[in-house]
Amino acid sequence: MEYKAPLESYTGRIREVTIGRGGKAVRVGGSNILPLHHFEGSAASRPVIALEVDDNGAAGWAAAAVQPFKDVVNDPVKWAGRCLELGADLVCLHLESTDPHGANGTAAEAAKLVKKMVQEMDSPLIVYGCGDDRKDIGVLTAVAEACRGENLLMGPAVKENYEAILRAVADNGHCIIAQTPIDINLEKELNVKLLKLLPPERIVIDPLSSALGYGMEYSFTIMERTRQVGVVYGDTAMQMPVIADLGRECWKTNQARSDGEQGMIWESITAMSLLLAGADILVLRHPDNCRLLKEAIEGKL
Amino acid sequence: MILIGENIHIISKAVSEAVRNRDIAPIQALARAQARAGADYLDLNLGPARREPEQVASWLVGTVQEVADLPISLDTMNPLAMEAGLKLCRQRALLNSASGKSESREYMMPLAIKYNTQVVISVITDQGCPPDVDSRVESIVETVAYANSMGIDTEDIWVDPIILPVSADQKQVHEALEFIRILPDLLPGVKSVVGLSNVSNGTPAHLRGLLNRTYMVMLQRNGLHAAIADVLDEELVELNSGGLNDTRVLINRVMDGEPVDAEALPEKEKSYVQTARVLMGDALYSHAWLET
Numbered sequence: 222m223e224y225k226a227p228l229e230s231y232t233g234r235i236r237e238v239t240i241g242r243g244g245k246a247v248r249v250g251g252s253n254i255l256p257l258h259h260f261e262g263s264a265a266s267r268p269v270i271a272l273e274v275d276d277n278g279a280a281g282w283a284a285a286a287v288q289p290f291k292d293v294v295n296d297p298v299k300w301a302g303r304c305l306e307l308g309a310d311l312v313c314l315h316l317e318s319t320d321p322h323g324a325n326g327t328a329a330e331a332a333k334l335v336k337k338m339v340q341e342m343d344s345p346l347i348v349y350g351c352g353d354d355r356k357d358i359g360v361l362t363a364v365a366e367a368c369r370g371e372n373l374l375m376g377p378a379v380k381e382n383y384e385a386i387l388r389a390v391a392d393n394g395h396c397i398i399a400q401t402p403i404d405i406n407l408e409k410e411l412n413v414k415l416l417k418l419l420p421p422e423r424i425v426i427d428p429l430s431s432a433l434g435y436g437m438e439y440s441f442t443i444m445e446r447t448r449q450v451g452v453v454y455g456d457t458a459m460q461m462p463v464i465a466d467l468g469r470e471c472w473k474t475n476q477a478r479s480d481g482e483q484g485m486i487w488e489s490i491t492a493m494s495l496l497l498a499g500a501d502i503l504v505l506r507h508p509d510n511c512r513l514l515k516e517a518i519e520g521k522l
Numbered sequence: 523m524i525l526i527g528e529n530i531h532i533i534s535k536a537v538s539e540a541v542r543n544r545d546i547a548p549i550q551a552l553a554r555a556q557a558r559a560g561a562d563y564l565d566l567n568l569g570p571a572r573r574e575p576e577q578v579a580s581w582l583v584g585t586v587q588e589v590a591d592l593p594i595s596l597d598t599m600n601p602l603a604m605e606a607g608l609k610l611c612r613q614r615a616l617l618n619s620a621s622g623k624s625e626s627r628e629y630m631m632p633l634a635i636k637y638n639t640q641v642v643i644s645v646i647t648d649q650g651c652p653p654d655v656d657s658r659v660e661s662i663v664e665t666v667a668y669a670n671s672m673g674i675d676t677e678d679i680w681v682d683p684i685i686l687p688v689s690a691d692q693k694q695v696h697e698a699l700e701f702i703r704i705l706p707d708l709l710p711g712v713k714s715v716v717g718l719s720n721v722s723n724g725t726p727a728h729l730r731g732l733l734n735r736t737y738m739v740m741l742q743r744n745g746l747h748a749a750i751a752d753v754l755d756e757e758l759v760e761l762n763s764g765g766l767n768d769t770r771v772l773i774n775r776v777m778d779g780e781p782v783d784a785e786a787l788p789e790k791e792k793s794y795v796q797t798a799r800v801l802m803g804d805a806l807y808s809h810a811w812l813e814t
Contacts, residue, residue: 406689409808417813450806458814459806 228261233455235448235501236421237265238396238462240311240374241345247311249425249501250462255448256499267518268496269311270511271347271504272304273468276334277317277324283472285481286506297334298341305344307508308515313347313466314338319360320351328359332367339371347374347504349398349466354381365389374464376400377427380407383414391418398464400427403439405446412458421461425502430467432474433491440465441498448499462501467491472506489513523738523762524748526563526595526616527556528719530586533569541568541578546585553590560763561753563616564590566607567597575600579607587612595642595750601629608637615639618750619682622647622665635673642715643669644682651684655697658683659708666709680715680748681705688733688800688807689724695737696803703744713747721801726809731755736797738762739773773798 237251251265279287279294289307293299301312314335318326335348348364350357361375362385376398378386383399390397399415401407408428415424428443444463451460471477471491477484489510492503496514505511529552532538540548553564566582568575575598583594593613598604608615619642620630634641643665645651645658652658662681669679683701686694698716705714721737722730735758738749742762753759760766772791775782776798784795793812799805805814 405806406692406808409806410810413808413810413813454806456806458808 226260229258230262231255231452231455233452233457233460235451235460235462236424238374238422238425240347240372240396242370242372245343245345246372247345253452255452256445256497266501268501268503270309270514270518271311271313271502272307272309272508272511273504273506274300274304274312274314275317276314276326276331277320280317280323281473282506283477283481283484285477285484286468286472288481289508298338301338301342301344301346304508305342308511309344309508311344311347312338312342313349313504315349315469316351316360316364318351319353319356321353321356323351328363331360332363335364335373336367339368339373345372345374347398347464347502349375349377352377354379358382358385361386362389365393365395368395369393372396374398374425376425378411378415380411383411387415387418390423396423396425398425398427399461400429403429403431403436403443405443405450408443408447409450409456409458412461416458421457424461426459426461426463427466428463430465430470430491430495430500432467432470433487433494434476435470435474437491437494441494444495444498444500463499464502464504465492465495465500466504467495468504468506485510493517523742523746524562524715525560525753525759525762526565526715526748526750527559527561527753528565528567528717528750529556529752529754530564530582531567532571533567541582544581546588549582549585550589553586556753557590557592559753559756560759561592562748563593563595565595565597565618565750568600568603568607569598571598571600571603575603576606579603580610583607583610597750601633604630605633605637608633608639611637611639616680617641619644620669621645622661622668624648627665627668631669631672631674634669634678640678640680640713641669641674642680642682644684646684651686653694655700655704658697658701659704663708666712676709676711677713679709680713681709682715682717685716685718685720685737687723687725688721689809692800692803692807695721695801699740699744699801702741702746706745714745715748715750716741716746718749718751729809729812731758732793732797732812733801734758735761736773736794737801739770740777740798740801743770743774743777769794776802776804 234253235250240247248266254262276297316331318324350360374396377400399411431440450456471488595616595618596607597618617634617639620626621644645661647661683698688695722733784792800807
């Protein structure tokens with residue numbers, strides 16, 4: 222008797238989100254399958270890799286992660302260009318300089334920088350505020366206005382500040398990052414709120430990524446469930462692509478700090494795991510891991 | 523279904539202050555209000571009762587019995603408080619609760635015999651709360667067999683499957699429904715009881731009643747015998763006594779997996795349908811479940 226592989230078909234489809242505009246736009250999501258189950262259906266876009274740029278000169282970064290960029294860390298535009306040369310699909314800028322507990326840079330300075338990057342860069346841009354929910358309102362609003370129409374993917378919008386950030390993102394033609402603390406119910410709640418003003422094609426879910434050994438299995442479970450709920454159960458409030466902003470989590474571990482090679486392993490294993498869990502955008506720090514993950518995504522590993 | 527009024531609860535600030543100051547007025551007001559609202563029993567929840575357990579229990583039982591002619595569900599994990607309270611109960615009381623834990627077998631179950639009470643027995647064991655239907659079944663069958671061997675009649679046992687908040691563990695909410703449905707086959711003659719409001723713990727306050735009421739209708743349909751519940755919720759009491767038939771029919775249809783066009787319904791019925799879907803596990807819970 223001929224063997225026939227058991228195949229599932231699913232009812233839901235992840236929405237396709239476009240980041241950036243024109244020829245340099247990147248599309249993520251769009252699949253009606255569980256992660257990498259290409260034999261069961263179609264994935265409109267493959268998962269993409271972003272490399273991280275820090276506008277605060279890589280302060281606090283492990284040496285091994287800085288190495289490929291050490292001559293450009295004080296010039297975010299050049300740093301971003303290097304990321305693309307080294308294989309990144311797009312760039313993820315973290316506005317660490319705006320952290321009120323650190324350099325406490327102004328919203329205007331941040332907006333000016335992002336605008337310059339968008340103009341000079343040949344790639345769409347992901348922009349994260351510093352994560353201080355009050356400071357982020359001013360910073361992200363200024364960035365959204367300065368880059369009106371550029372279709373950035375920006376956030377994080379969290380429970381405490383989503384109303385203001387949602388308005389700025391919606392009014393200025395961008396996409397939003399919906400961030401919740403590793404909790405599927407809170408994740409859905411925030412999505413429901415954002416959907417009142419934005420279509421699902423302009424929302425990306427950030428369920429928070431933890432590093433290997435620091436709670437990665439929780440992130441894995443939430444991403445896995447997110448995809449199941451969206452694709453298998455067809456929950457329309459959960460059918461957005463997922464971003465795994467994991468590089469920074471991996472490189473701040475003791476293991477990565479004490480030994481660059483361990484850092485490489487930490488980042489690649491965490492990235493590979495969250496890729497399997499269903500992440501559509503992986504944010505990494507090291508270009509060698511970017512190459513490695515791209516090979517995995519293209520099925521060459 | 524029997525309703526056990528939950529409102530005299532030590533977690534309530536008004537109640538804990540009244541108990542501390544031995545202030546009878548707020549306690550008696552709550553007892554009267556619940557009796558008037560249609561409670562069949564009054565639950566007196568003392569929590570762990572670490573300070574003056576015996577004095578507190580006897581004061582509370584005495585205070586309530588002065589104004590309410592209802593049997594008491596004495597709710598504490600402290601055996602000293604339990605015994606002191608049971609001694610004073612004029613009507614046959616409900617000991618709330620015993621469990622499969624060794625200390626409960628040793629100290630609580632004998633009180634049910636000594637004071638001829640009915641007794642709530644939960645699925646909890648020394649290993650904690652069993653995580654699924656099968657392990658709940660396994661634990662309760664064993665604990666009930668033990669209680670029987672001590673001389674407690676099956677008819678006097680009210681099994682508590684332990685209801686968890688839907689905001690914390692949606693799957694278990696659905697599993698408890700299934701547990702209640704199969705219980706009569708497992709342990710013929712045994713009764714069942716739940717702490718209903720636990721299902722909505724952690725949910726925004728203004729939405730708790732809707733969850734409680736919907737879940738009650740679902741449990742009731744599956745054969746639940748009694749619920750410790752907010753009897754001051756008029757709609758809950760009305761649903762329990764067979765009112766609001768249209769709403770109950772809609773909830774039943776969701777339970778049976780029949781298609782219901784929620785959008786075509788009036789706001790209130792729509793919210794019951796959405797809530798039933800969440801409790802059945804058909805839709806992922808979020809605090810914004812009515813907004814989708």
